[in-house]
Amino acid sequence: MKTHLRKLLASFVAAALLAGGSVAAVGDDDARDHELARQALLEGRIRPLIEITAEFKAQFAGEILGVELEVEDxxxxxxxxxxxxxxxxxxxxxxEVDAKTAKILKIEDDD
Structure with a gap:
């Protein structure tokens, strides 16, 4: 899947998780990642985007242009x-921000 489409889909999934909804993903990997993220949210292993965003804004100055939730392993x-x-x-x-703790893990230029 093209990078742009994958990022768009990931943003859509993150927004749906924030709203408490569900999304039908396009590919097998996307469906698996979506289900893993949904389950992690329900089990409290990750926190909702709205909570992480509030803590992130207190730690990092700037305008948030977009957010994606990624499965790292x-x-x-x-x-x-x-x-x-x-x-x-x-x-x-x-x-990159830990989805459980809101700790900033990595900052890099996005060219």
């Missing part, structure tokens, strides 16, 4: 919210 046990942020100085950053 094949076992489906590690989840990361990936924020795209426009910093006050006009730089585009990609910031």
């Amino acid at each position: 094949k076992a489906g046990t590690k989840f990361v919210y990936e924020f795209k942020v426009l910093t006050p100085d006009g730089k585009l950053k990609e910031v």
Whole structure:
């Protein structure tokens, strides 16, 4: 699946999780990732995007342009919210945040 479509789908899934809904995914991997994320949210292994976003805004200055929820391992046990942020100085950053703790894991330029 093309990167742009995958990112769009991931954003849609994250929004649906935030709203408490469900989504029919396009591919097998996407359906598996969606189900893993939904189950993790229901079990309290990850926190809702609205909670993570509030904590993220307190830690990192800038305008949030987009967010994706990604499964970081094949076992489906590690989840990361990936924020795209426009910093006050006009730089585009990609910031990975632990989906359970809201801890910033990595910050990199998003060219």
